[in-house]
Amino acid sequence: MDQNLDQNESDDYQDQEEELDDNMFDDPEDFVDDITDEELMDDMLAQRPEEDTSLDNIIVVDNAPIVGPDRLSKLKGVLKKIFQRFGEIVTEFYPVNENNETKGYFFMEFATHDEAVAAVNTGNGYRLDKSHIFAVYFFTDFEKYETLPTEWSPPKKEEYKEKGNLWSWLLNPDCHDQYSVIHNAGATVSVFTNTNTEPKLVMTRENWTDTYVRWSPQGTYLATFHKQGIALWGAEDFKRLGRFSHTGVSLIDFSPDERYLVTFRKALQENDSESLVIWDIKTGAKKRSFAASDATDWPIIKWSHDGKYFARLSADRLSVYETSTFYMLDKKSIVVPSIKDFSWSPTDNTIAYWVPEIGQIPAKVTLIEIPSRNEIRTKNLFLVQDCRMQWHKQGDYLCVKINRWATKSKKNLTYTFEIFRMRQALIPVDTIEMKDQPILSFGLEPYGTKFAVLHGEPPGRISFSCYELSHKGAGSSISRIKTMERKPTNQIFWCPKGKFLVLAGLKGMDGQLEFYDAESSEFILMQSSEHGMATDLEWDPTGRYVVTSVSFWSQKMDTGFIVWSFQGRQLYKNPVTLDKFCQLLWRPRPLTLLSAEDIKNIKKNSKKYHHQFDAQDRLGREKASQVIIDKRRKMMDEFSRFRHRKAQEFETAKRPTDYVEPELDEESDFEDLFILENEETEELT
Structure with missing residues (x-):
C-alpha cells in the first residue's frame, strides 16, 4: 500500500512538472511578437524561390536517350555540357521508371529567365544523334495548354510597331x-x-558589343555581338530591331538582300547540328541549321547574288539550297571528289569551283549554272599547288591565281593568272605568266x-x-x-x-x-x-x-x-x-x-553640275572654317578667364596682411634664410 502511495505521489509530481514546463514556455496574454522572419533567418530566406518567377526558369527537354543506372552519369555529363552554355544550371532532375531507366525527358532549372529563354530557343531541335533530336519547352507551357478554352476565338490583331526609316x-x-x-x-x-x-557624332554607347560590330551589305542594320547571341540596330536613333539567340556566337554573315542572317559558334561537341544557323531577319525564325566543326574558311555558307540560293561544301560534295524551301536543290548535292573551294558570281547564278590533281587526273576549274547544273566551262590545269579565285565586281571576268610547281619534283613554284572572259562566247581564257x-x-x-x-x-x-x-x-x-x-x-x-x-x-x-x-x-x-x-x-x-x-x-x-x-x-x-x-x-x-x-x-552631263558642286564645297569649307574659328575663340576666352581667376587667387594667397618679417640671426647664412622662407610659404599656401 505504501508502494501505491509513493507511485501516486510520483505521478502527481510528474504531472505538476509537465504543467509547469508548459507554462514556462507560454507567452503572456498581452504579448505581441514583433520579430520578423528576416531578422531570424535572413540567410535562408534569401534562397527562397519566388512563386511568380521560379517556374519560368524551368525547362523540359524531351526526346532524350533512355539509359539505365550504369550510363546515367555519363548521360548527365553530356547533357549538362550542352545546356550549361546557355547559363547557370541551378537544379536538374531525371525521372526514372520502375527499372531505374530514364523516361526520355528531364527537367532543368536556370538561374534567370533569360537563360531559360536562350535554352529553349537554341536547344529546341538540337540533334544529339540521328535518333535523338531535342524538343525543349518551358515548364509553364504545360499549364498553359491544359487551360486552353474549348471554344475558338479569333486572335487579336497585333498592333503595328513603327520601326522608323531604316534608310534615314x-x-x-x-x-x-x-x-x-x-x-x-x-x-x-x-x-x-x-x-x-x-x-559629326551621331550615336555613342558604352558596352554596345562584346567583341566587334558589322554592317549589313546594304547598310540597313548594325549587328552587335553578345553572350546570348546577335542584336540588330537601325533607324534614326539606332533602336534594336531584332535579337537572335545563339549562345557563344563568334562569326556572322548576311545574305546580299539582307533577308537572312547566318551565325556561327564553336561546336559544343562532335557533329553539333546547331553550330551554324540561318535566321529570317524580319521574323526572327530559325530557317535551317548545320553542323560545322570550325570556321577556318569563313564564310562556310556562300550566297547567290539575288539571295535565292546558298551553297556549302561537305565531303566531296557541293550542296546547293533554295531559300524558298531551305531544302537542297533537286534533293541531291553535286558530287565533286576532292573539291577545294567555290565562289558565286556577283551578278549571275553561276558557281566557279576548283579541284586539285588526283593521281593522273589534272586539276581543273569548272563553271556551272544554277539551277540547271550545266557545266558551261572547264579549264584543266597541271602541277597545281594552290588556287585562289576572284570575281570582277560586275561579273565580267573571273581571275584565278595559280601556284604551279616548276617541275614534277615539286621543288620550285611559278605563278600564273587565268582570266575567264564571262561575257564572250564559249568563255575564252587568257593567261598571264609571272614566272618565279x-x-x-x-x-x-x-x-x-x-x-x-x-x-x-x-x-x-x-x-x-x-x-x-x-x-x-x-x-x-x-x-x-x-x-x-x-x-x-x-x-x-x-x-x-x-x-x-x-x-x-x-x-x-x-x-x-x-x-x-x-x-x-x-x-x-x-x-x-x-x-x-x-x-x-x-x-x-x-x-x-x-x-x-x-x-x-x-x-x-x-x-x-x-x-x-x-x-x-x-x-x-x-x-x-x-x-x-x-x-x-x-x-x-x-x-x-x-x-x-x-x-x-x-556622267556625260557631269560638267553641267561641276560649278554647282564646287560652289557647295567652297561654302561647306567656309562654314566649317568659321565653326573651327568660333570653337577656338571660345576655348581661348575660357582659358583667359581661367588664367585671370587663378592669378587673382595667387595674389591673394601669396602673403597675408599680418605677415611679420623674420629676424635674421647674425650667424645664419643665406641658405638657412632661404629654407625658412620656403617652409613658411608652403605652410601659408
Missing part, C-alpha cells in the same frame, strides 16, 4: 556617309557622319577592264604591274600598260567605282601610301603620303574618301585613323576623345535604282 542616313542633304568606330579598347562604339573637315615572282596582292578594277598585281620579294624587290583586258568583237588580248619597280607597298586597294587605286604598305611595313589615277595608261601618281604603322585601309562606298588606321587590336601605341581624299590629301585625323581606337567600318549604301543608261547620261 541616305537623306543627308550633302550626301555624307556614316561610319562606325570601336574605341576605348573595345568598350565604346560610336557612329559618325563624315565631312570634309571633321566627323611571288604574288603579294592582285585585283580587278571595278567598272573597268584593268588588272593590277604586286609581285616580287619583300621588302625591297616589290614591283607593280597593270594590264589592260581589252576585247574587240570576238577577239581579245591582254597587254601590260605599266610596270613600276621597288615599291614600298604590299597591298592593292581599288576604288569601289574604279579609275583610282591606292598602293599601301601595311602590317609590318612603314605605312607608305601612293594614290594613283589609273584612268589613263600613264598611271599618274597624284600623291605620296605616309601613315606610320598603319594596319588597315578602307574606301568609302562612293570612292571619294580613304581611311587608314592603326588598330589597338594589332598594337597598343599610336592608335587612330586618318581620313584622306581620293587624291591623297589628308582631311582630318580621329578626334583625341577616341582613345585606344580599334576598328572603323564605313556604312554601305544600298544598290542604286538608276539604270546603266541613267548613270551613263549623268
Whole structure:
C-alpha cells in the first residue's frame, strides 16, 4: 500500500512538472511578437524561390536517350555540357521508371529567365544523334495548354510597331556617309557622319558589343555581338530591331538582300547540328541549321547574288539550297571528289569551283549554272599547288591565281593568272605568266577592264604591274600598260567605282601610301603620303574618301585613323576623345535604282553640275572654317578667364596682411634664410 502511495505521489509530481514546463514556455496574454522572419533567418530566406518567377526558369527537354543506372552519369555529363552554355544550371532532375531507366525527358532549372529563354530557343531541335533530336519547352507551357478554352476565338490583331526609316542616313542633304568606330579598347562604339573637315557624332554607347560590330551589305542594320547571341540596330536613333539567340556566337554573315542572317559558334561537341544557323531577319525564325566543326574558311555558307540560293561544301560534295524551301536543290548535292573551294558570281547564278590533281587526273576549274547544273566551262590545269579565285565586281571576268610547281619534283613554284572572259562566247581564257615572282596582292578594277598585281620579294624587290583586258568583237588580248619597280607597298586597294587605286604598305611595313589615277595608261601618281604603322585601309562606298588606321587590336601605341581624299590629301585625323581606337567600318549604301543608261547620261552631263558642286564645297569649307574659328575663340576666352581667376587667387594667397618679417640671426647664412622662407610659404599656401 505504501508502494501505491509513493507511485501516486510520483505521478502527481510528474504531472505538476509537465504543467509547469508548459507554462514556462507560454507567452503572456498581452504579448505581441514583433520579430520578423528576416531578422531570424535572413540567410535562408534569401534562397527562397519566388512563386511568380521560379517556374519560368524551368525547362523540359524531351526526346532524350533512355539509359539505365550504369550510363546515367555519363548521360548527365553530356547533357549538362550542352545546356550549361546557355547559363547557370541551378537544379536538374531525371525521372526514372520502375527499372531505374530514364523516361526520355528531364527537367532543368536556370538561374534567370533569360537563360531559360536562350535554352529553349537554341536547344529546341538540337540533334544529339540521328535518333535523338531535342524538343525543349518551358515548364509553364504545360499549364498553359491544359487551360486552353474549348471554344475558338479569333486572335487579336497585333498592333503595328513603327520601326522608323531604316534608310534615314541616305537623306543627308550633302550626301555624307556614316561610319562606325570601336574605341576605348573595345568598350565604346560610336557612329559618325563624315565631312570634309571633321566627323559629326551621331550615336555613342558604352558596352554596345562584346567583341566587334558589322554592317549589313546594304547598310540597313548594325549587328552587335553578345553572350546570348546577335542584336540588330537601325533607324534614326539606332533602336534594336531584332535579337537572335545563339549562345557563344563568334562569326556572322548576311545574305546580299539582307533577308537572312547566318551565325556561327564553336561546336559544343562532335557533329553539333546547331553550330551554324540561318535566321529570317524580319521574323526572327530559325530557317535551317548545320553542323560545322570550325570556321577556318569563313564564310562556310556562300550566297547567290539575288539571295535565292546558298551553297556549302561537305565531303566531296557541293550542296546547293533554295531559300524558298531551305531544302537542297533537286534533293541531291553535286558530287565533286576532292573539291577545294567555290565562289558565286556577283551578278549571275553561276558557281566557279576548283579541284586539285588526283593521281593522273589534272586539276581543273569548272563553271556551272544554277539551277540547271550545266557545266558551261572547264579549264584543266597541271602541277597545281594552290588556287585562289576572284570575281570582277560586275561579273565580267573571273581571275584565278595559280601556284604551279616548276617541275614534277615539286621543288620550285611559278605563278600564273587565268582570266575567264564571262561575257564572250564559249568563255575564252587568257593567261598571264609571272614566272618565279611571288604574288603579294592582285585585283580587278571595278567598272573597268584593268588588272593590277604586286609581285616580287619583300621588302625591297616589290614591283607593280597593270594590264589592260581589252576585247574587240570576238577577239581579245591582254597587254601590260605599266610596270613600276621597288615599291614600298604590299597591298592593292581599288576604288569601289574604279579609275583610282591606292598602293599601301601595311602590317609590318612603314605605312607608305601612293594614290594613283589609273584612268589613263600613264598611271599618274597624284600623291605620296605616309601613315606610320598603319594596319588597315578602307574606301568609302562612293570612292571619294580613304581611311587608314592603326588598330589597338594589332598594337597598343599610336592608335587612330586618318581620313584622306581620293587624291591623297589628308582631311582630318580621329578626334583625341577616341582613345585606344580599334576598328572603323564605313556604312554601305544600298544598290542604286538608276539604270546603266541613267548613270551613263549623268556622267556625260557631269560638267553641267561641276560649278554647282564646287560652289557647295567652297561654302561647306567656309562654314566649317568659321565653326573651327568660333570653337577656338571660345576655348581661348575660357582659358583667359581661367588664367585671370587663378592669378587673382595667387595674389591673394601669396602673403597675408599680418605677415611679420623674420629676424635674421647674425650667424645664419643665406641658405638657412632661404629654407625658412620656403617652409613658411608652403605652410601659408
